[in-house]
Amino acid sequence: MVASRGQAIPRAVIALALLAALAPASAPRLPAPAPAPVARQAPVLLEIREEAAGARLEQVSAEETLTAVPAKQIGKRLDAYLAGRSVQVTAMVKDLATGRVYRYHPGERLITASTAKVQILMALLLKTPWKKLPQAVRHDAETMIRYSDNHAADRLWLRIGGAPGFTKAGRKFGFKHTQGVPGNCVDLYCWGITRTSVDDQIRLMQALVSPKSPLKAKDRDRVLDLMGQVVDGQNWGISAAACEGDRVALKNGWLKHVSNKLWATISVGLLRRDGHDYAIAVLTKGSPQVGYGIATVEGVAKRIMQGFRKCPE
Known part of the structure; x- marks a missing residue:
């Protein structure tokens, strides 16, 4: 359960809604089980948007031809893939060099889980530059991103001012749908149940x-740099859509709800190559196992990126 905007959450309600496990540093990558057949999802909402004609494409080479994102083709590809998976999905990819965009179920608001740790770090750096942070705080920042350490995130959450500081930072990054969860949270895991949109996550990556x-x-x-050094076992997700030679910067999250025993699985980050950046966000919920959610996230990321580019041979 997540509070609506501006509503405080009672301690008892938070305790019931919180995770059984939130981004443990040693969480293994698990194979996805064969999905059980389910009813086909309702038609998806697709949107494609390009920058205004004549906009300067600073990072596009003279030889590159700008083509529209094949939204219908991507949608059919995703429909076929997700038809047999009982998972709620929202996703977005933006080519930051050209402004081309693809959105899948953009109206959904799902939880961040440990992907919120990137915003926590960026909020911290808005207050104090890295070079002026105490060594202990730098260590917390490193372990929070690279190892997804929850206790480090708790300490930095307090350092940025909790939910108000988190929300204030989001506004500076242009967020429209993401607010810190108010109220007293059990073990301070408020950041893990923050609801967000793929648009806001792409704004953060941009x-x-x-x-x-x-x-x-x-x-x-x-x-x-820290997002590019996530430890083995936690570097799944949008990295599955990378071409050879890409630089990957990401943060993933996985959270099991006590109430229904189902997993939220999220991957947000950037694929970078020769000055050409793709921002990607894939958020899911409802997976019966974490490996199932990982497979879904990777399958969605790969199928969308196929509509944006072909990997060099």
Whole structure:
């Protein structure tokens, strides 16, 4: 259960809704079981948007031909893949060099799980540049992103001012649908049940590479460096859509609800190659096992990226 915007959550309600396991550092990557047949999902909402004609495409080579994203083709591909998977999915990819966009169920608001840790770090750096942080705080930031350490996230959550500080930072990054969860949360895991949209998650990723970002360049680079060093076993997700030679910067989240025993599985990040960045966000909920959710996230990411580019041979 997640509070509606501006509503405090009683402690008892939070305790029932919280996870049995939230991003443990040693969580193994599990194989996905064969999915049970389910009814076909309702038709999806697709949207494609390009930047205004004549916009400067600074990072596109002269030889590259800009083509529209084949939204219908991607939609059919996703329909066929998700027809047999009992999972709720929302996803988005944005080509940051050209402005091309594909959205899948953009109206959904799902939880962040441990992907919220990127926003926590960016909120921290808005207050204090990396070079001025105490060594212990730097260590918390590193373990929070690379190992998904929850206790480090708790300490940094308090350091940024909790939910108000989290929400304030999101507004600076242009968020429209993401707010910190108010109230007293059991073990301070408020950040893990934050609801968000794929649009806001893409805005956050874009803020890591844009010179117009409220974060300074050196601090952006530090966040990207940590997201590029996520430990083995936690580096699944959008990385499945990478081409050979891509640089991957990501943060994943996996959370099991006590109430229904189902998993939320999320992957957000960037695929980077020769100055060409793709921001990707895939959020899911309802997986019977974490491995099932991982397979779903990777399958969605790969099928969308096939509509944006072909990997070099």
